[in-house]
Amino acid sequence: MNSNNNKADLQQPRILELEEDFSLIKRFVEGDHSTFRLLVQRHKEKVRNIIFLTLNDHKNVDDIAQEVFITVYKNLNKFRFESQFTTWLYRITINKCKDHLRKMKLRNIFSPIKDVENEPGYFQEHESKDVAELIQKAIAKLPDKLKIPLLLKDIEGMSYKEISETIQCEIGTVKSRIFRAREGLRELLKPYEKELFV
């Protein structure tokens, strides 16, 4: 079936084995803090990527990623092994991103002259028609509550259940938000339909 083939063609994200994360965390809890470095090595790119996709900003990615892992380091002893480590990790990441966005919004209130180039998702006629840039700006223009579930699904390959646990909402809500995000993207990219969908 065509649709099945298409589905099968979709890039499946790499899923880390739970056992590996849990064993590393257990060793950390037991006092072997060197295992934390391994945890960071395994998950840093995903965390950085989520931050980058959420903020659409290179500059603060590493700073926020470090804040995420510092929070993890401080609270790892409290990890209850009831859910995946990644679910917990991404929840922290999303919360850090939200904090950052909140701070940015506050800062923008007090700085009326905005840098147009840095405005996420702001389209202009003279902008480059580079597909990647168009897609990135379109994603950035999406509201956070739609954008985050979409990226967690399409980029990080998380299941709806994992996403619901990460952003702490119902699975049905996740499903609805991901669809609305795609609808929004389609609308945003409509002017470039020919270039993108041919």
Added chain:
Amino acid sequence: MKEKVKISEQLSAYIDGELSDAEAQALEQKLENSIELQNILQELIKLKKLTQKFSGSLKDSPYFETRLEGIISERTRTPRKFVKWLPVTGIAAVTVVLMILLKLNPHLIEDIVEEQKSNIAGFYTEKLKPLLFAAELTNEDIFNFAFYHELPLDESKTNVIHLGYDQAGKEFFEIRNASSVSIGKNYEVFTEALNFDDEQRKKIDSIMSYYADALQSQILVDDEQTIAISPVLWNYQKAIVADILTFAANSNPERFSKLVPVILDPQNFAEVRNAFKEKHDMKHPNEYIILTPDSIFRDSFTFDMQKFKDEMKEMRKKIHVEKNLSQEHLKIAELHMKDPKHRPQNFVYKFKNDQGKPGDNDVHKTQRHFKIEIDTNYYRVELVNIDFPTIVLPDFDSINEQIEKAARHLRNLHVPILPDTKFKTRVRAGEVWTDSPPAAPTPPDINNLELDSLFRYESDPKDSLKSLFKNGGAFEFRMDSLMTMFNLRGKDSVFIFNDKNFKEEMQRFQEEMKKLKKEIQELRQELKGTPAPEKKPPTQVEI
């Protein structure tokens, strides 16, 4: 429309692999029959691919773990939250500790402040030396201090400390150039006038020496332009007057009653003298007003005069022994020490008033003010209240007026110089002492001449105690007796006599006065044009 959205949502979940098998099968059936749904599905798949492909990529972050470990290590050492709240926590902790301490010891801050005050006071007072030690007070100086309120500050007697009363009757002291008033041998003349014998002379000399000694510790100075003056100087002045008058009254009552025609209560004076000596001996802490270059404050401490004297004696010995100096050299050294150039002069003060006395927690007591007046020639410190907080002198105030009156007598009596009299006089004309008699008085208006006008008593208008004389009392002048004795012309004069033929002089004077009275009566009659009534011879009575 809702149905279409719902199916589209299902398609979105379908490509995500989030539908159950049953849901997926049902959807696939619908897809087979609907080109529109197939188009939507294709669009969704394309969008998902685009998102996955072009959602952006990040450059690698080299040494991410190392940097992270560094930050974690740093924050683990000093937890950020703790650092963030450290100032607040510190302040809160200090506040709590202070509150507890203040609760347990409510006077803690006051004690600390007082301690600091004591330290500062100690700094200034430890080097103080008696200023009057260099002045080498003589009995004459003490006598002049008692009656003229001036005490020399140096041997040359160019500067004096002057005790006075302002127009409002407030007491003050000031350091200024010596006036001519207190210069003179008043004490010598006084003792001669009272005709003291040798023993009496020794006694009164010893009294004066005692006060000369005691007064030395009342004004202290150091090399740091600090001067400490005891407000008790006023007490001393009055006590000396009391002592002198008491001694004089007891030693030679007859002379004294003529010299000072007032009624003294020797018992009362004696009480004052004894009480004063008891309270103001050098063993008790004395209260000083301390003037420093940056502040004025009060402090109580005991200046050990004996220790100072011993030190001076020791120093003299050292100089003598070690350098083998001759007596002349020693004198030169002493003169050098007494030289005004080597003592603090030209006090320049920037006053920051703190009247709080160390250890004095009574706010009202510490809020007294000094009124300070500074001139190129003098500076004056005026006190609102001269208090004797630690001294209770029985009946001192009640006899104060009497003492002042008695003292005023000494200052305001004047005796004209007679060519053949043996009276010794010192006449003060204006501000200059002279041995010559004053200018002849203006002749009286003969038309309105009355005998009483021959006597004119004037109290010194500058003296605030003038009013005391007007009020009368036990010390009022006995005018008649004085009138018959002297031609009185108040005006700041001092009456002193030592004539042995006093009675003869007085009789002659009375006769002269009678003659004068008669002449005046005759003169009046002539002026009126009526002959004086002839004296009728006594009628002969025949029996």
